[in-house]
Amino acid sequence: MKINGMPTRTIEPLADRSGVSIIDQTLLPFRYERVILRTLEDAAEAISVMRVRGAPLIGATAAYGVALALGQGVDLHRACGVLAATRPTAVNLAWALARMKSVLTPLSGNDRIDMAWAEAGVLCDEDVAMNQALGQHGAGLIQALAASRSGPVNVLTHCNAGWLAAVDWGTALAPIYTAHDAGTPIHVWVDETRPRNQGASLTAWELQQHGVPCTVIADNAGGHLMQQGRVDLCIVGTDRTAANGDVANKIGTYLKALAARDNGIPFHVALPGPTIDWSLDSGQAIPIEERRADEVSHVQGETADGQVVRVRLTPAATACANPAFDVTPARLVTGLITERGLCPASREGLLSLYPERRP
Ligand code: MRU
Numbered sequence: 001m002k003i004n005g006m007p008t009r010t011i012e013p014l015a016d017r018s019g020v021s022i023i024d025q026t027l028l029p030f031r032y033e034r035v036i037l038r039t040l041e042d043a044a045e046a047i048s049v050m051r052v053r054g055a056p057l058i059g060a061t062a063a064y065g066v067a068l069a070l071g072q073g074v075d076l077h078r079a080c081g082v083l084a085a086t087r088p089t090a091v092n093l094a095w096a097l098a099r100m101k102s103v104l105t106p107l108s109g110n111d112r113i114d115m116a117w118a119e120a121g122v123l124c125d126e127d128v129a130m131n132q133a134l135g136q137h138g139a140g141l142i143q144a145l146a147a148s149r150s151g152p153v154n155v156l157t158h159c160n161a162g163w164l165a166a167v168d169w170g171t172a173l174a175p176i177y178t179a180h181d182a183g184t185p186i187h188v189w190v191d192e193t194r195p196r197n198q199g200a201s202l203t204a205w206e207l208q209q210h211g212v213p214c215t216v217i218a219d220n221a222g223g224h225l226m227q228q229g230r231v232d233l234c235i236v237g238t239d240r241t242a243a244n245g246d247v248a249n250k251i252g253t254y255l256k257a258l259a260a261r262d263n264g265i266p267f268h269v270a271l272p273g274p275t276i277d278w279s280l281d282s283g284q285a286i287p288i289e290e291r292r293a294d295e296v297s298h299v300q301g302e303t304a305d306g307q308v309v310r311v312r313l314t315p316a317a318t319a320c321a322n323p324a325f326d327v328t329p330a331r332l333v334t335g336l337i338t339e340r341g342l343c344p345a346s347r348e349g350l351l352s353l354y355p356e357r358r359p
Pocket of ligand 1 (some may be wrong): 053054055056090158159160161162165166170171172198236237238239249250324
């Protein structure tokens with residue numbers, strides 16, 4: 001994807017391996033700033049406070065975090081433990097760390113460090129290729145709708161599952177970018193996505209950077225727009241998909257799936273293979289992250305004179321709860337969009353695309 005016309009990835013190693021450059025997403029949409037992660041602690045902090053976020057990018061950052069740790073002389077298993085403890089829901093984190101461990105364990109010394117940087121780079125390149133491929137598969141859904149009607153296809157999305165959430169392309173937004181680039185008229189309804197507002201701050205920003213028409217809506221508006229026939233299709237991402245097709249995604253996704261079902265609107269979930277947790281029989285076992293209460297009681301914004309400030313919304317000392325994800329049961333999901341094609345949200349559907357996982 002491009003920023004100010006320049007092809008850009010969300011995470012890039014420095015050529016001399018002294019650090020890894022990321023976009024500090026806590027500053028968007030107000031400031032576009034890249035920061036350099038130089039240590040294991042930097043990488044873990046960036047994931048925890050969500051300078052980087054989104055399932056694929058969390059995994060990619062963890063992989064580079066391992067490379068940084070080994071360069072500091074930190075033990076491989078300790079490094080993986082520190083990174084694994086940062087965020088619980090996106091399985092891409094555990095997947096990336098398991099992959100790094102399996103490749104690096106047989107090696108030692110400089111060979112291990114060299115391989116860590118190389119493997120993190122390969123993992124990132126694969127992420128780009130997978131998301132580009134799933135974009136091509138998913139674009140067909142949008143193009144089919146476009147062929148059957150006049151005017152833009154109205155797609156509703158939740159949170160940020162765009163290129164900021166991955167190394168490039170994104171998951172839910174990859175089909176949108178692919179169809180848009182092919183000339184299909186599209187308009188995106190962007191759920192603001194309280195409490196952290198990833199839709200309002202990140203999805204709106206990256207869609208605008210790419211020139212895709214979009215409108216931010218309050219989270220509560222989606223059902224009404226669906227009833228009015230103003231949503232043709234929902235596409236969201238997922239942080240962990242259980243083997244039966246249940247999907248965990250940003251809190252509020254489940255409510256949109258219920259509204260879509262009530263209104264007969266297709267509800268698709270886009271994911272690369274590493275987001276599938278084959279060890280879980282159902283979404284009920286997916287760990288749901290509880291984040292800080294002040295993400296609910298406070299919001300960040302920009303004043304008229306350009307200051308980025310945080311303000312409180314609630315009475316002081318109000319109790320707030322902040323479950324960060326919910327699980328949408330497979331029965332509410334019209335289909336999954338993967339790098340290998342489309343499939344029903346079911347065990348058989350997933351196994352038809354990933355037959356090597358068949359017991
Ligand atoms: O808490 P976040 O911002 O990391 O949550 C991100 C999401 O919920 C995305 O929808 C998910 O990672 C989909 S994959 C791009």
